[in-house]
Amino acid sequence: MKKLRASYIGMGFVYLILITAAVISLIPLYWVFTTSIQQPEEVQIMPPRFIPSVISRYLPLQLTGERESAKVLVDGALESYRLLFRSTRIARWFTNSLIISLSATAGILLFDSMAAFSFAKKRFPGRDILFWIMVGTMTIPGQVLLVPLFIVVRELGVVNTPWAILLPQLSMVFGVFLLRQFMMTVPNELIEAARIDGAGEFGIYWRVMLPLSKPGLATLGILTFTSSWNSFLWPLIAVQKSEWFTLPVGLKTLQDQNLVNYGLLMSGAAVAAVPMIIIFLSFQKYFVKGLTLGGVKG
Amino acid sequence: MLFKRIWKARSGYLFILPKYVFFTMFVLIPIVWSIFVSFQEYRVFGTEWVGLRNFQDVLYDDLFWTAVGNTLRYAVVVMPSSVLIALTLASLINPLKRGAQTFFRASFYLPTVASSVVIAMVWRWIFQTRFGLANYFLSLFGVDSVNWLHSSAWALKSVIIMAVLTPPGMGIILYLAAMASIPESLYEAATIDGANRFMQWWKITLPLLKPTTLYLMIVSTIGSFQVFDQVMLMTQGGPGYATTTIVHRIYNVAFRDFQFGYAGAMSMFLFVAIITLAIIQSKVLSSDVEYKG
Numbered sequence: 001m002k003k004l005r006a007s008y009i010g011m012g013f014v015y016l017i018l019i020t021a022a023v024i025s026l027i028p029l030y031w032v033f034t035t036s037i038q039q040p041e042e043v044q045i046m047p048p049r050f051i052p053s054v055i056s057r058y059l060p061l062q063l064t065g066e067r068e069s070a071k072v073l074v075d076g077a078l079e080s081y082r083l084l085f086r087s088t089r090i091a092r093w094f095t096n097s098l099i100i101s102l103s104a105t106a107g108i109l110l111f112d113s114m115a116a117f118s119f120a121k122k123r124f125p126g127r128d129i130l131f132w133i134m135v136g137t138m139t140i141p142g143q144v145l146l147v148p149l150f151i152v153v154r155e156l157g158v159v160n161t162p163w164a165i166l167l168p169q170l171s172m173v174f175g176v177f178l179l180r181q182f183m184m185t186v187p188n189e190l191i192e193a194a195r196i197d198g199a200g201e202f203g204i205y206w207r208v209m210l211p212l213s214k215p216g217l218a219t220l221g222i223l224t225f226t227s228s229w230n231s232f233l234w235p236l237i238a239v240q241k242s243e244w245f246t247l248p249v250g251l252k253t254l255q256d257q258n259l260v261n262y263g264l265l266m267s268g269a270a271v272a273a274v275p276m277i278i279i280f281l282s283f284q285k286y287f288v289k290g291l292t293l294g295g296v297k298g
Numbered sequence: 299m300l301f302k303r304i305w306k307a308r309s310g311y312l313f314i315l316p317k318y319v320f321f322t323m324f325v326l327i328p329i330v331w332s333i334f335v336s337f338q339e340y341r342v343f344g345t346e347w348v349g350l351r352n353f354q355d356v357l358y359d360d361l362f363w364t365a366v367g368n369t370l371r372y373a374v375v376v377m378p379s380s381v382l383i384a385l386t387l388a389s390l391i392n393p394l395k396r397g398a399q400t401f402f403r404a405s406f407y408l409p410t411v412a413s414s415v416v417i418a419m420v421w422r423w424i425f426q427t428r429f430g431l432a433n434y435f436l437s438l439f440g441v442d443s444v445n446w447l448h449s450s451a452w453a454l455k456s457v458i459i460m461a462v463l464t465p466p467g468m469g470i471i472l473y474l475a476a477m478a479s480i481p482e483s484l485y486e487a488a489t490i491d492g493a494n495r496f497m498q499w500w501k502i503t504l505p506l507l508k509p510t511t512l513y514l515m516i517v518s519t520i521g522s523f524q525v526f527d528q529v530m531l532m533t534q535g536g537p538g539y540a541t542t543t544i545v546h547r548i549y550n551v552a553f554r555d556f557q558f559g560y561a562g563a564m565s566m567f568l569f570v571a572i573i574t575l576a577i578i579q580s581k582v583l584s585s586d587v588e589y590k591g
Contacts, residue, residue, distance in 0.1 A: 014390050021387060022405040025465045028420045029412055031431065035423065044429040115317035124307030125300060130314065137325050139576075143524045143545050144569040147552050147562045148331035149324060171324035176317060201309040230413035232527050233545075237553050248415040252531060255419060262423045269419045273412040280411040284404060287411075291468055292475040 032273060035266035039076040043263045052077065080263035089242055090271060093250035097272075100162055100246060101228040104169040108224045109217055111170065116179035117209045121191060131180075134173045143233065150237055164238035165246060169228055175220045178293055182216035183209055219290040222283050226276055247272045335562035345559075352563035362564060364539050365547040368454055372543065373522035376461045380518050381511060383462075384469025389499060391470070392477045403471065410467030418531035421460045422447065425532070450540035453533050457541055460528060469514045476510040477503060512583045516576045523572050544568050 035043055038052045054077035061070040084090050118124075119131045149168060150159075158164045186209060194208050210217070232248040239245060242253065251268050258264050280287060304311070336352050338345045356362050391402045409417055424431040425446035433443040446456040480503065488498045526545040529535055535542035535550070542550075544564065552561030 014394075018387070018390055018402055021465065022402060024463055025406050025409055027431075028417055028424065028464075029408060031424065032416065032420045035420075046429055046434065048429065048431060048434055111317040111320065115314040118310045118313035122307065122310035122313070124310035125303055127310065130318070133326075134321060137321075137329065139573070140329065140569065141520055141524055141572060143526065143548070144565045144572075145325075145328040145332055146548065147558050147565060148328035148335055150552070151331060151335070151558065152323060152327055167320065168324040171320040173321065173325070201313075205313070226411060230415070232413065232415050232530075233549070236530075237549070248413055251415055251419060255422075255531065262426070265419055266423065269416040273416045276411045276413065277408065280408065281404065284400070287407065288403075288471055288475070291471050 029273065029277075032266050032269045035262055036080050036270045037077040038080075038263060039073070040079050040263055080267040083261075083264055084267045084271070088250070088254055088268070089245070090247075090250065090254075090268060092243060093245050093247045094271060096162060096244060097229055097247040100166050100169075101225050103166055104228040105221050105224045107166075107170045108172065108175050109221055112175035112220065113179050113210060113213065113217065114205065115176045116183050116213075117205050119176065120180045120183035121186070121188070121209070131176075135177055138173050138177070146233070146237065149234075153238060160239055160241050160244065162239070162244050165235045165244075168234065168238075169224075169231070172224075175224065178220055178290070179213060179216050181293065182213045186212050215286075215289070216293075218283070219286045219293065222279065222286045223290045226279065229276060332562055332565060335558055336566050338559045338562075340556065340558040348559065352559045353566070355560060356563050356567060361539060361542070362544075362547060362567075365542045365544045368541060369523060369525065369543045371454060372458055372461070372525055373519060375458050376522045376525075377515065377518045379462050380466040380469060381514050384466040384473055384514060385507070385511070387465065388470045388473030388477060389503070392474060399474070403474065406465040406470050407467035409464050414527040415531055417464060418460070418528045421456075421528075422532045425456050425460075447533050448537055450537050453537060453540045457525075457528055457532060460532070461522075461525075466514075466518070469518070472510050472514060473507060476507050480506050508583065512580060515579055515583070519575050519579065520572050523568065523575075 034050065034052055037054055038049065039054070042049050042053060054073050058070055058073055061067075061073065119127060153159055153164050153168065156163075156167075158167070190208055190212075191204055194204050199207065229246075230248065231246075232252075235246045235249050236252065239249065242250070245253065251265075251272060254268050255265055337347060337349060339348045339352070387402075387406060391399055394402070427433060427443060427445055427448070430446070432446060436442070436444065444452055446452050484502050485498055488502060493501065524545050525543050526549065529541050529543050529546050530549075533541040535546050545568070548561045548564050548568070551557050551564065
């Protein structure tokens with residue numbers, strides 16, 4: 001009996017710590033969305049309003065029949081977003097980010113799976129050396145190579161175009177490593193059987209290896225999309241024209257120009273964060289898988 | 299003979315070709331070039347070989363050492379705290395039921411998913427002097443407002459506070475995965491031997507998590523040495539140079555002053571520092587006595 005009570009107290013304590021930590025963890029994101037839908041005049045007030053008035057007062061106003069005031073409230077709540085879409089190129093930046101991230105994902109999935117297939121299942125002179133050269137460079141942090149990378153991209157003549165952002169992303173090695181581990185588990189008998197059935201090398205890759213590595217491809221696809229969507233430093237360097245900004249770079253210039261309009265800034269931040277939050281909540285298990293496969297094993 | 303073998307295996311090369319083209323262009327060439335760049339001075343009209351002068355200049359550059367100091371101060375706090383927080387939270391989550399596990403894991407990973415730019419922007423707002431949440435929170439305890447981002451005393455501390463309060467999502471997930479793979483029988487045996495929960499954690503869980511701990515320490519050291527986004531968005535390295543970090547310095551020297559050679563030399567220092575630290579960490583940690591289960 002005594003022991004039981006002690007364990008309840010212990011459990012309560014554990015939950016208290018975890019919930020406090022979860023609140024600290026989520027407050028910044030909550031504050032992004034809250035600030036973005038506050039009335040312009042309630043953004044900068046002391047004490048801060050934790051529940052924006054459009055949420056706390058809309059229903060009471062509706063119920064008491066003050067439809068007009070309720071409408072004004074909604075109008076005020078959308079003010080930051082209206083300003084964002086009218087006075088900045090956020091829609092354009094969003095499209096840029098979307099196209100670049102989707103292209104990076106498609107390219108990575110195609111090229112990495114091809115290379116992984118070859119490294120996992122084919123024999124050719126120099127295979128292991130070529131593979132270890134790739135994996136060896138994974139230890140070099142990307143930030144160290146900014147200057148020479150910029151020189152290469154400039155020599156290619158693509159600075160200030162979306163190619164400058166996209167192409168270097170296709171050189172990421174992580175996916176080859178991840179998919180190779182997946183494909184090594186595919187039994188060689190399956191490949192032999194397909195070969196006897198008359199499948200060519202590409203047919204084996206396309207009809208046997210790809211379908212069997214779907215979980216790996218899904219994991220890699222989601223990780224690539226998010227990291228491409230969120231990347232900041234390289235796009236900041238690669239592109240100076242606002243028509244080719246990605247969202248993170250666009251947000252930075254937005255902040256440089258509107259240092260104190262926090263409603264506007266937070267609505268921009270919300271636009272960048274929402275797709276990532278949706279993707280994470282829908283595909284949580286792939287994030288977990290990707291991290292654990294990419295990390296150490298044993 | 300070799301040619302024949304290569305020709306016979308040509309499809310193997312063809313499959314890796316597209317990836318290797320990108321890899322060569324944007325990884326291998328930059329690696330080789332990074333060595334050349336740091337021995338050169340870039341001018342509008344052609345480049346000039348300057349030998350070791352860039353490296354020499356870096357050593358006598360006060361701003362570089364300021365940046366190193368700031369980066370070290372950041373890393374010394376953020377690296378251990380992120381590993382410790384990840385270990386603590388994962389240990390608390392691990393015994394919970396599935397649903398609760400998923401919920402907390404998601405709550406702690408969500409800020410990692412939202413881009414660092416978004417997180418830094420909202421923290422700049424939270425640290426705002428007059429209307430920010432941070433000072434409001436302090437005022438609840440009767441503490442005076444702090445001038446977070448605009449005073450050299452607090453700016454770097456603010457960036458560090460933000461980093462510590464943003465949960466180490468990756469670390470938590472990796473620890474949870476590692477804990478799930480520890481066989482239940484070890485704990486059962488320990489229970490029979492009369493070990494309580496804490497002893498089990500101390501004697502079984504912790505030692506078996508060592509590879510994960512080592513990995514996280516290295517990754518998080520590398521990460522804190524490369525801190526840039528937060529600084530760029532919250533303080534732009536200021537006030538003065540109070541929050542400038544190594545990568546922020548490299549960025550400014552290379553892409554605002556266009557001194558590529560000089561920035562390249564700084565990058566080399568950063569690279570050597572990171573690799574050295576990673577090697578020291580893995581040597582020190584793996585030389586411990588291995589736990590035999």
